[in-house]
Amino acid sequence: MSGGEVSRNADDLFAEAMKATDVLYNVRDTYFPDNPDEKASKLLGKASIALQLLDEIPSEKRKTPIQRATHEYLRGKVLDVFPEYKKEAEDHLSKAVKLNPSLVDAWLSLGNCIWKKGDLPSAKNCYTLALSKGPSKSILCQLSMLERRMAQDKSTEDQIKIVEESIKHAKEAITLDVQDGNSWYNLGNACLTSFFVTGAWDHSKLQQSLKAYQHAEKDERMKSNPDLYFNCAIVNKYLENYERALSGFEAAALRDPGLNASEEVLKIVHLLDKIESLFRTKLKRLASVAASLSTVGVNASYKRETIDGLFEGINKAIAIVGKVLFFVKHENVAPFYYVLCDSSQICYVLSVYGISNEAIKEGDQVTLLEPRYHYVDVSRERKRYQFKSVRVDFLEQVIVNGNCLSPQYAVRASIYAQNKT
Secondary structure (H helix, E strand, O other): OOHHHHHHHHHHHHHHHHHHHHHHHHHHHHOOOOOHHHHHHHHHHHHHHHHHHHHOOOHHHHOOHHHHHHHHHHHHHHHOOOOOOOHHHHHHHHHHHHHOOOOHHHHHHHHHHHHHHOOHHHHHHHHHHHHHOOOOHHHHHHHHHHHHHHHOOOOHHHHHHHHHHHHHHHHHHHHHOOOOHHHHHHHHHHHHHHHHHOOOOOHHHHHHHHHHHHHHHOOHHHHHOHHHHHHHHHHHHHOOOHHHHHHHHHHHHHHOOOOOHHHHHHHHHHHHHHHHHHHHOOOOOHHHHHHHHOOOOOOOOOEEOOHHHOOOEEOOOEEEEEEEEEEEOOOOOOOEEEEEEOOOOOEEEEEEOOEOOOOOOOOOEEEEEOOEEEEEEEEEOOEEEEEEEEEEOOHHHEEEOOEEOOHHHEOOOOOOOOOOO
């Protein structure tokens, strides 16, 4: 065999090894069988193929620092495909960046590997060094995601600051490629995390998150990403867009049976069934309850309305008065749900955020200031759920039995988007 043939074949092997590594990571990101062991087995098989191709590259094609760096990078990346940290992978990736500090992809992979070890500051340092070589949407997205993880271990004030940085880097990634669905998905996660760390009351952050996820869905490559559908469903659940939330969780469950998306579907359906059942409960003395509410006074700064007088969204300078008929027991952490009756004998659902469940009890008379109104209309499996819903987010919006709520009843949301945020 001539030297030219050896050279050509070696170049081909490098290209094949790179292609095999891409295939390996595509399996990691898109293959979600019912049995997780099947995925682990498939990854092992694909990794073995990639490592074999790397072993077949002749030593004379691994002599220059750039060649050796590329070889070490690919070997380290293949070994790092699994969820658990592997020191061997870190060792190869560390060699790669020492041999060729300009190899941006190696810095990215090294950061990912060190992140698994739990050394978040060192992982961030890898991403920052990579960005110093030039802008990269994939590194900006990883940095944005890492910052959100780092925020979880900080105080509230620091959390907000770090998540703002995460949003900034997510937006920078989009400016590099406005068509890239993964960058939009990452921005959606950043906005959703911001919603939670700032107190879970700012609906504009949910709307920004939803808009980003919708942009992400336009990219065909993202349609196999179960976490996109799952996190989008989380947003719709908090916006009480239950029908969209249900379809989103179902789409996530189809793509990855290992997610708890099917359980989320059941939780929503159980909640809707419970609410419907409570509305059907025959209530005695409803007329006398409604009559007693008509005598309750409200602050002169607010205009009193009945539930039928509310508009979709926030009702500024409006107050409504209701009697708590039922506390709705359900499986989610937040919000708390109650069924109320107003002075016109119309029942509605009250969803309460940011307030502990001890603050409002069955039988209480409550005045709700500047309530957020939403009409729920959900069709599912030949069943239709329709009811009026009011949401409050702050202690200051609720007066119970004529008294303002004590600050001790305030609770801070501590929920995050559940998958790959």
